Amino acid sequence: MMKSCLILALMFQCALGACWLGWVEFKGVCYSFNPDYQPWLSAQASCKLYGARLIQVDSKEKQEWLVKTLKEKNLDGVWIGGTCRLHQSTWFWIPSYKPIKNYTNWSAGQPSSPSTEQCIQVYSYYQYKWNDLSCQTALQYVCEKIGTTKLHF
Ligand SMILES: [Ca+2]
Numbered sequence: 001m002m003k004s005c006l007i008l009a010l011m012f013q014c015a016l017g018a019c020w021l022g023w024v025e026f027k028g029v030c031y032s033f034n035p036d037y038q039p040w041l042s043a044q045a046s047c048k049l050y051g052a053r054l055i056q057v058d059s060k061e062k063q064e065w066l067v068k069t070l071k072e073k074n075l076d077g078v079w080i081g082g083t084c085r086l087h088q089s090t091w092f093w094i095p096s097y098k099p100i101k102n103y104t105n106w107s108a109g110q111p112s113s114p115s116t117e118q119c120i121q122v123y124s125y126y127q128y129k130w131n132d133l134s135c136q137t138a139l140q141y142v143c144e145k146i147g148t149t150k151l152h153f
Contacts, residue, residue: 054081
């Protein structure tokens with residue numbers, strides 16, 4: 001009995017920790033911190049190749065973890081999954097289409113120009129708070145794997 005519990009516990013651990021090589025786990029979800037520079041749409045497409053999306057920063061806890069990890073990886077400014085490209089006065093997380101309203105972390109004076117700056121950057125210059133920026137700007141970016149973190153072969 002004891003032995004099978006131990007085996008089950010180990011299997012569970014492995015399943016929870018099963019992110020792809022180079023991805024990091026936070027609360028059962030896998031993330032990749034990408035050092036290449038892409039416009040927002042290309043960054044989103046790159047994430048999609050891995051069945052992932054640009055990170056949806058929808059809680060204070062997730063924002064704090066993101067900032068800590070960006071510092072560890074020496075990344076100064078990254079795209080996250082927020083945009084107002086669909087509707088200038090409403091910000092959404094894409095591709096979940098979840099409105100950005102319960103949790104926001106805009107820097108003072110941001111968003112500054114939703115008609116021309118329609119994607120969200122997390123930027124060290126603004127103490128890692130959010131800045132709206134032209135989606136055409138090439139930035140590094142963070143992907144998050146949607147759904148199960150288990151690897152299936
Ligand atoms: Ca701005």
